[in-house]
Amino acid sequence: MPTYQRFEELPVWQESIVLAERAEDFITAAKDRITWSKRDQLDRASLSVSNNIAEGFERGTTNELLAFLYIARGSAGEVRSMLCFFAHRPALTDFRSEISNLKSLAESCSRQLGAWTASLQNSGITGPRHLNDKSRADYTKRQSRKTGAADFQQLLTQNLPPDHPLHPKNRPAP
Structure with missing residues (x-):
């Protein structure tokens, strides 16, 4: 298993950045068809995935990393939930493909975060702060x-x- 020195090296962080970028592109393209509050919520939730991965990685303990990874996974779930809502809106039928692709990205982030948390939970590694x-x-x-x-x-x-x-x-x- 590779050892990462910086959160920017993490494949899940890299994919979560792509999620946030594509969510922003979708928000910009569909801005006249989605209320401001829902656009803002999707924008914040999608960026929250990468931000929480980064913050947890920088904390220095496994318990804190786990807490932030769970928050990141929750944010990915929030993104998926919003996309499910958007997929059923008649005003957004032109964006079904983009919505589906975004949903797949969010699901991939969730799976990676789930696997990472499972591997950390019983690892006995307490983190670099305690090393x-x-x-x-x-x-x-x-x-x-x-x-x-x-x-x-x-x-x-x-x-x-x-x-x-x-x-x-x-x-x-x-």
């Missing part, structure tokens, strides 16, 4: 145990006869 020699050594030890267990299982099963129930070919795929 010291002891926490780094503990994390390395946990990672090597995981690798060691997998290596042991492979070593154990590789010499089993093919008809043995624990042989890899006899186990169901995960």
Whole structure:
């Protein structure tokens, strides 16, 4: 898994910027058909996705990062909800393709954020603010145990006869 030093390197942040840019383009193109308050809400919600990713990344703790990633994911959901509303408005039938593309972008951001939060929740990584020699050594030890267990299982099963129930070919795929 790559390690990112800056939030601008994150694929989900990059995609969320594209979401905000395209939302702004849609708002500009459809401005005479959408009320000011709804345009403003879509503009703020779409930009909120990237802003919350950036703020959480810069905070320095996993718990704070998680909190901001959840907010970012919520903002992506808000964008999708607004786009669902717009898709049903007769005045916006000319924009169905743009609305559908925006919805797909927002869904992609949500999926990426969901996967990222799931990977962080039980990782045991507390964040760079808490990183010291002891926490780094503990994390390395946990990672090597995981690798060691997998290596042991492979070593154990590789010499089993093919008809043995624990042989890899006899186990169901995960």
